[in-house]
Amino acid sequence: MTARSDQDSFPYPVARIGIIGGGQLGRMMVKAAKQLGCTCTVLDPTPNSPAGQVSGHQIVANYQDAAALRELAESCDLTTFDLENIDSAILAELSREGRPIFPHPDLLAVVQDKLRQKEVLAAAGIPVAAFRSMPEPDAALCAEFGYPLVQKARRGGYDGRGVAVLRGPEDFASHLPVSSLIERFVPAAKELAVMVARARDGDCRSYPAVEMRVCPAQNILDQLLAPARISGELAAAAEQLAIRTVQALDGVGIFGIEMFLTPENDLLVNEVAPRTHNSGHYTIEACVTDQFEQHLRAIAGLPLGATDLLCPAAMVNLLGAPGHHGRPVIKGLRAALAIPGVSVHIYGKAATHPYRKMGHVTVLDTDLEQARCKAEQVRELIEITGEDHP
């Protein structure tokens, strides 16, 4: 039996959590934080942001506003974030002054720069696709490196922005005109993801490897299956690789590790998200401890929770319909909720736009294939249109 130590005493609130970013990830984090006895302040430029609607307190400012970031960090016991696009230099300064910020701003700075991220992972012996720096677009370098390749902007990419697939020299014209890296195009058999939590004391736990299907046109997560339909051996290897990745970064908090499984059954780490992740939403319904609570446990110095899968799950995102803008209209909600095992999450965004993440749906079913079919049904049924549509 675990003993209660003298340090194990928390006047309410257990911690005041500052969250940079007020989107859906912050929204779900606020819910978990309040359940654990924490209070939250959200920093986001949009008044009444999805997270601000539940936090009770929001600082309306952008993610590069030094004074606002300072106000947040100084008024909270712990600061964290739900997106990468933050001025990490300001956070590093606040951290040097002794403000607890997790994950550490130095890690954020590494991850923000996709070239440095790859360099650090490669140096730590983490298998990644071959890559090279391309400070400015360079047809000769691409030709020498060899097609097909993927060009990735060093900074600012998110949900498919900042990535170009160049299949041959004839595609070079569609390159991104920014400082970037080029990477071997991996013809993946599957795209996998593993959520990993690492505590302040180094305790590290992975969630089950899951399978992602990414929408090719928008490069947004389209469908997720938990667990991945791969052998137990491969799943264990993916989970170990994800843990090694987070350890290599000395990460504290939760991380989403995206990987490719090649046709030769090799695993290559593609990208690291230093935060809760779309591929971990299924943990809310399907796992003993969800990714949001797990992140808070990790950064607050509390013990990590169990990551066991209670039930197979499929998840689909609810994206704004093409051509639609304005106040969202949710069509097919009633029909979707009639399917057993369906949990609908609406993010409370005041306006939709094409492919905007407006919500997601998780489907539990003891049979994964059934869960997958139901998730497909839900995708057919639910449509998020906008009132401003002509």
Added chain:
Amino acid sequence: MTARSDQDSFPYPVARIGIIGGGQLGRMMVKAAKQLGCTCTVLDPTPNSPAGQVSGHQIVANYQDAAALRELAESCDLTTFDLENIDSAILAELSREGRPIFPHPDLLAVVQDKLRQKEVLAAAGIPVAAFRSMPEPDAALCAEFGYPLVQKARRGGYDGRGVAVLRGPEDFASHLPVSSLIERFVPAAKELAVMVARARDGDCRSYPAVEMRVCPAQNILDQLLAPARISGELAAAAEQLAIRTVQALDGVGIFGIEMFLTPENDLLVNEVAPRTHNSGHYTIEACVTDQFEQHLRAIAGLPLGATDLLCPAAMVNLLGAPGHHGRPVIKGLRAALAIPGVSVHIYGKAATHPYRKMGHVTVLDTDLEQARCKAEQVRELIEITGEDHP
């Protein structure tokens, strides 16, 4: 495959929900409501109530304030409640004016009066303990009815208040000096509870029968086990009885039906809670659809969700320690969270007092007995004290 009908279109928000009562039940309901794409307004006399902390909007007023109740009902699409102690006559008036209030205020009026509640159930053929009206304390009536008996105040009882167990004539001195009913004391083998949801179209679903252990001194739920350790036949009978009870009341929403299982394996309905219930908290982690989302689906005219149990669970309440008042201090949180399967819920109440419900803990374990042991450990580990303690 379910079809999408023309009526299946919801401009955001899906519904504006008014919740009378801002305690922990309202708090958890707000979370579920926002997930479903609803917005919430809470009515509660305590500023920054547990539910008000997450709703974003609270009307600070008491539950008998006619103008405030009207303001709530008129500014929301649907009004509901997380407690019974409301002026049901005002709600009935608002309902007659066409404001949708669920469960119906007439049902609330019946349940509020424990004598009428018993009369209605008995008239519908629901098995209940023998009872008699006792408009004022009457030793002769008690003697004629026979001891041991339970005296229950007709109005205002909650969490053990308003109940007196009179074991013999010598106990009559400790009677409650109010209009009441007297009831046969049932030497229960077990106390059971079943949550039942009933939709506006009459669709009715029960959750698994669960087992309650009630703290004798305070008469507050002490420990809950899901599922109840009874035969499948008895569990099915309890679930059917709970469904019949809600049908007898023509209830819409979720209901907690408390029952006695007698040593002769008879089931007697003890009390009906016309709302989410402490015995249903385990559904958040352990069931496909939790009681809060289920209530919202029922009252909003959406299809009910699956009530399957994903994993056995035990729950304990976190009560304020005797003798303690003021700002809560949570001791043993870290140790409790180190136990696998533990989910801690802190309600965000600004002050503790003896036996106040400050939070609860649900423990999942594939083995119910293990879950029970872990829940006992948690109870030993966590203590909610107060800073004003001498």
